[in-house]
Amino acid sequence: MSVGSSLSTDSSPLWAFLLCSAFSVRTLVQGEVLVIGSNLPIIAAPGDDVILPCHLEPLFDVRGLTVEWSQPDLKPDPSDRLSRVEYVHLYRDRKEVPDMKLASYFRRTELFMDDLKHGNISLKILNVSEEDSGRYRCFIPKLRSSVKAAIVQLVVDPNFAKTSTTETLLDPAILQTPDPRDTTSGNAGRSRVSAVIVVVAFISVAALAAYFCLRRKQNKYPNDGIQSQP
Template identity: 75%
Template sequence: MCTCCLDSKKPSFIVALWTFILCSEFIVRTPVQAVMVIGSSLPIFAAPGDDVILPCHLEPMFDVQGLTVEWSKPDLKPDPSDRLSRVEYVHLYRDRKEVPDMKMASYFRRTELFMDAMKHGNISLKILNVSEEDNGRYRCFIPKLRSRVKAAIVELVVDPNYAKNLTTDKPLHPKILQTPDPQDTTPRNSRSRVSVVVVIFAFISVVAVAAFASCFSDLLQQRLNKQPEDDETQR
């Protein structure tokens, strides 16, 4: 670094240097956002006989094809006659396939995941031909996910009067309510994070260019001021 920059009376270079250091520390020390399981903050409404999708996904996008995905009803108590207190699942995905042997009998052949979309973090559950017995809270859970947020809750409300509020311009059956797009693979936060990083680097670049420009300007000015003195000395 040139001596003139350190000796310059102008504080602009020092301010720019400290700004550069602080921004660099911010970028280096800012942790990568952890993967989280996200459900729906609002209940999912349906009428008896509807096909519904309980939305649940990972954010940022994360491939879960090789992990275990459990869908259960947390408010149900274990069967007292079962000494092992085994959990019965609404849907269980393990070893890259469904495990029907551990499902609740009432959900047999009525649930499915979007297998092709799981590589994009979509673990939404589709339930066919819902009834009022399906009312309640559902829990999507990834036990081996390296995250503090491994589960999310989605509430399903099956109401016989719900169909009366729907328009009759479209057929009521079959229909899918609250359906996430399985083909939508764009992570929601990735673009915003990239934009922030781009803005920070652009700011650093502008500050650095301005600082070095000020440095060389001072150096040039000193040389110009020194040249007449040298000419007088030579004379």
């Protein structure tokens, strides 16, 4: 037996193990539920109501989990002897926990409760001010995933033209993972299929017509193309 064939035979179990491991890792990553925020900053004018977008992908029901919204750059209050963690918004045990909220956000924040089952954990902040500018972190501590949190940047600029579309552009219905029962994409797909069928049918008819014309010509002039013998 040659050295090359010996190495090939001996390494077969190793290659099989590596391939199986790679497949398992890929399957795990593809099957994970990820927390996704916004890559672009959310810009608003003072007094606007804004929505900080954050959702889970693929669709995942978070009603039974804890959802934390906090400001990671906020320095702890030195007067708080208990060093309590205070949140912009805290959802736990299927309800809001106002006792652990920062006082400046009291009665100013809310989640879209009906959309939690779709994995939409976007936060709505009412009547924002320049003091609200900064980074916000949405976090699901008990989510079995390598990506449990996302960061959203809020910029409150007095020079930004106040508009009623700030909230509309960030409508949670747009951010929400599409409902599998939604037939919009299906209708579009059927339209494309119909167009392809029409084109194929047209080409088939044209080819068939050309074939019959050729056969008719051959039947009419059977000796065309045949040279006479000397």
